[in-house]
Amino acid sequence: YKSIDPEKVSVHFANNPLAALSFSNTVIVASIHTRKLHRDILEKAGANVISLDEICSSPIRDGAGFNEQYGLLGSNYTNDNSVKLFPRDCDAFVRELQKELFDRTGKKIEVLVYGDGAFKDPVCGIWELADPVVSPGYTDGLSGMPKEIKFKYVADNAGDKDPSDAIREAIESKGEMDKYGHCTLGTTPRRMTDLIGSLCDLTSGSGDKGTPVVYIQGYFDCYLDD
Structure with missing residues (x-):
């Protein structure tokens, strides 16, 4: 950045966003996941705040790209004259694609548009999720969070029961299970779109693999399935 001028x-x-006010009363908030918090802190201190989701949120000329929801958030550098913005209209796209797949195959296939996965590399410490969300569009079957038992916990605490029987009983009764109970300890509560989107990102990456689509089978399979 300094090389620009x-x-x-x-x-x-x-570490404190208020430090920016020592240099200017107008601040561009470039943080992604904490942008609302930083904006609130600065505005309460009297700052004039602009955030990246407000830039390129509408076309500046006919035919120009824009993202009304996220602006520059999630954009990628293309060259010195242009950037590639985070995709929009994804909800309509996934529903149209799901319908076309059903018309052609008779199968209801869930569809998700994904970007960065929601994970942090344990070695280099890079936080991968530089996009505002993992998935900007997905079909209805991918909404919500999975409700799962901790397989190992149930097996290790089967007592006099056969571990297989204990697991079967726990899965069959998990509809009535306390989601904060012992049987769920260690099952991180995350949205399915974040889990599946992260899986897709780890599979395809953003390098030279050239993976246009990730097709996942068996994700919703259950231990009790035949």
Whole structure:
């Protein structure tokens, strides 16, 4: 950034967003997942705040790209004159694709548009999710969070029962299970779109694999299924 204009650009590091007000009363908030919090803090201090989701949120000329919901958030560098914005109209796209797949195959297939996965690399510490959301569009069957038992916990605490029988009973009765009970300990409560989108991102990556589609089978299979 400093190389853009070394005489005018200076870089300062701070943990408190209010530190920006030492240099200007107008602040562009570039954070992604904490943007609303940072905006609120700065505006309460009297700052004039602009966030990235407000930039490129409408076309600046005929034919220009825009994303009314996310603006520049989730965009990718293309060249010095253009960026590729986060996709929009994804809800309509996934429903149209699901319908076409059903018309052609007779199978109801869930469809999801995904970007960055929601995970942090344990070695280099990079937080992968640089997009505002994992999935900007998905079909209805992917809504919500899975309700699962902790397989190992139930098996290890079967007592006098056969572990297989204990697991079967726990799965059959999980509709009445306390989602904060012992049987669920260690099952991280995450949305299915975040889980599946992360799986897709890990599979396809963003390098030179050229993977246009990730087709997942068996994700909703159950241990009790034949």
